[in-house]
Amino acid sequence: MTQYFAYLRSCIWFWVPPLLVSFSFWPNLSAAYQPEIFWRDIPQALGWVENVSRFAVIGLSAIMLIEWRTSTQKLGFAIYVIGLALYILCQWAIVAAPDGVWATSFFGFLAPAYTPAIWIVGIGMIGQRAIDARIAWRNVVFFGFAGLFLVAHNVHAWLVFSRLPNL
Numbered sequence: 001m002t003q004y005f006a007y008l009r010s011c012i013w014f015w016v017p018p019l020l021v022s023f024s025f026w027p028n029l030s031a032a033y034q035p036e037i038f039w040r041d042i043p044q045a046l047g048w049v050e051n052v053s054r055f056a057v058i059g060l061s062a063i064m065l066i067e068w069r070t071s072t073q074k075l076g077f078a079i080y081v082i083g084l085a086l087y088i089l090c091q092w093a094i095v096a097a098p099d100g101v102w103a104t105s106f107f108g109f110l111a112p113a114y115t116p117a118i119w120i121v122g123i124g125m126i127g128q129r130a131i132d133a134r135i136a137w138r139n140v141v142f143f144g145f146a147g148l149f150l151v152a153h154n155v156h157a158w159l160v161f162s163r164l165p166n167l
Contacts, residue, residue, distance in 0.1 A: 053149035064127025076125025083118025
């Protein structure tokens, strides 16, 4: 029975705030961020890599245990909070001034794609072991899939940005 309660201490919960932020801002973001444009003309292989690695990172988070025992885990939580704040701020800035310098710049447009790197690193630092001791756990697997996802996601956003004048 206590094993089931361990899932309440799963790192999956760290995905709830960024997903809520994404879904809250999404309807108010410019047309370039909307699925019908954001996914248009994206190479199929890139889409597969991006989505499979995204689900792998989220899935791995589900078996990672939230603990605050080590200084690395505590630092990971601080990094997560800072990354989440930056993620919220970058999306707010894009919504607040969609034609502004930030929203139309390379760094501003891609910010919702690269700022998750910060809070995802925080999750990886917090979840240093699996919820169930029978699961062999290596953070390198989480960070490998996270890196793959972030590279694919940022290449995707760059491709969209590169065609902005043609939208």
